[in-house]
Amino acid sequence: MELQRLEAARAYAREQEDVLVALIKELCKIPAPSHQEGQRAAFIKNWFEKNGFSGVTIDAAQNVIAPVHCAPNREVVVFMAHTDTVFPDLEPMPMRQENGRLYCPGVGDDTANLAALMLAARYFNAQPQTADCGFLFVANSCEEGLGNLKGCRQLMQDYAGRVREVISFDGSLGSVCNKAVGSARYRVTVRTEGGHSFGAFGNRNAIHMLASMINTLYAVKPPAEGNSKTTYNVGSIEGGTSVNTIAQEASMLYEYRSDCRSCLDQMKAMFESVVAAYRNMGIAVEVTLLGERPCMGEVDPARQQALEARMTAALQSETGLTPSFHSSSTDCNIPFSCGIPALSTGIYRGSGAHTREEFIELASLPDGLRTMLAFLLSYLGA
Ligand SMILES: [Zn+2]
Structure with a gap:
């Protein structure tokens, strides 16, 4: 059963390879400097609604929130990827595909992770929901620089007392942030x-x-x-x-x-x-x-390690890689400061984040999407 579900998810990842690249390109074309994510947020909300989600909202901080299996007072696990980029440009930025690479400012940080999260959310939402918690798929605002984590702060405030874990898809494949700077x-x-x-x-x-x-x-x-x-x-x-x-x-x-x-x-x-x-x-x-x-709060080490083990297992089963863990300043600073287990990782290989020469290796995306799906399905007992 377990293997069957994984195989089905892998087949979906294969089917979606071109769709994922097309979605990354579409999102890249919508400028989204921190504090000005409105246009990208509207696109994402519309996409979720067209793809079978109900109750999708945009909150006061411009976070797009797509709930799955949520009920009032039920605990939630948050899966997020940020919509904002460090670039102030309000015009679509130049994009080019060359030698298996897709170049565009913001393409890896964090557009590729965001697009993968949307496709993985669609698959996850169509599965029988057997968990004892709900799930929030969030395209959040203001992760970068002087955005000062506004989106994540809003989310943690609005769901205070109900958040079990936070996984921010931000960064590259195999590299996992498990400690706040x-x-x-x-x-x-x-x-x-x-x-x-x-x-x-x-x-x-x-x-x-x-x-x-x-x-x-x-x-x-x-x-x-x-x-x-x-x-x-x-x-x-x-x-x-x-x-x-x-x-x-x-x-x-x-x-x-x-x-x-x-x-x-x-x-x-x-x-x-x-x-x-x-x-x-x-x-x-x-x-x-x-x-x-903020820095680390009192996060229960056993719960944090269990979350890290869950991600390690997904990465190993889909890529054979062992994750490298490090500390960083990410959206996870907010849950960490509240004592909530969290981690931040991504689904692509690439380089040049925060520069105009940023690119992703297109060949890395299938590995990343499979890893993300295997990780999400682990919450449903797969
Ligand atoms: Zn980022």
Whole structure:
């Protein structure tokens, strides 16, 4: 029985090879920068409705939600893939197919995973529903950068207390994120009295003060606990008026990250103490929080391992690969921070995510779609 169901799913994956490529191309043509996913969301909702789903909704954050076997108060497992891309373009982006590769910005991250999830959802929805939980297939918004995980936050809030597990299809085949990297991102603006470079010489210079602050921040040795990793970065600076003006204002973009909650807390305390020290010198320092991604909460290790084993089994049965596990900053940060088991992985091989040279290897898609189907069917006892 079990093998029969898997064989049927494999046959479906074979049948759908061309359909999957066509759907990826169709989605790629619909621009979807973070916070502007509306057009892509409308297409996806319409697709689900035409493909046998009922009760499909678009929520306040532009998440498209297609429920399967859901009932009020029944627990749900969430399968998601994000609709947004890092590119601000509002025109369709250039696409080309060459030597077995499909090139287009956003094609792998996360369009290929999203298209596969839609086709796998259609197959899953047509199976007898035997699980003791419901399922949400979600095309979510705002995973990237300053989208700040808005879509996933909305979802976790709306389904609070009912989410059993979250699987985000994001990333490439065989690579699995099972640990959150938390982060905080700031704009820091320093203001001083400034003045004429000759006439007011001796007044404090905002550029000098900012540079000095950066120096202090870079003197910090990142905290370490176990095999955790903690990093920081000043990514951009600006300021000043002219060559003969003592700068009145200078600002920077600063971030820190860690896959360890207490290290992240230590970085925060360190940053705040540096800011306080400059304020104590009478410097005006304005700090704006641009984004914050939480770290791991108290996730039950046994439940997390069971989820990882489920994904490992699907990957091994369909590709013979063993997954490599790593920590990263993904939509899973939100469930992880709430103590919900989660993981993030993808269905394609490719390269160049977040660049305009991004591509996917078309030959990898059948392996990926089969793996996704085997994983989903495992929830139905297959
Ligand atoms: Zn992504």
